[in-house]
Amino acid sequence: DGAIHSDGCFSWVGWVFRDYQDIILAIGNRRLVPQNDPPTIEALSIFYGMLCGKRLGYHILILESDAGVIFDAINNSSSCNATYGNIINDIGELKLGFEACFVRYISEEDNNLTYTIAFLAKNL
Incomplete structure (x- = not known):
């Protein structure tokens, strides 16, 4: 989250x-x-989280996001022309490096833990 x-x-x-x-x-x-704008922040949170997962040696990821527009862009097979499109493309490339990588939409309430971590970090 961002x-x-x-x-x-x-x-x-x-x-x-x-x-x-x-x-x-x-x-x-x-x-x-x-x-950055909120959708770009959400896309970057997924991207950097995936990079971290790769470095930690995880082979299977289930990505959760409360940002519907980012969820749709990642799961869409066509090219994303939004300002964050290059990040979506990078996420797509990074997904290929995992045995399995799924993206699912969750409600804002269910995303509370990650939001809290991002919120606390911004106040450091």
Whole structure:
């Protein structure tokens, strides 16, 4: 998930890795300068989370996002012409490096843990 700093000068993205029993295995976050628009922040949070998962040696990922527009763009087979289209393309390429990689839409309420991590990180 992502968060925008209140003064508008930068953004934060955060991600959480959980196992099949919902036990947290790892968390991460990253500060982004310059600040991006909300859909781009959401796409970058998925991208950086995937990179982290790759470095941690995970072979199967289930990506969850409450950003419907990003969910649709990732699952669409055609090229994305939005400002974040290059990130969507990078996500598609990165997906190929996993044994399995699924993207699913979740509600904002269900995404609360990742949002909280991104929100807390932006206040550091």
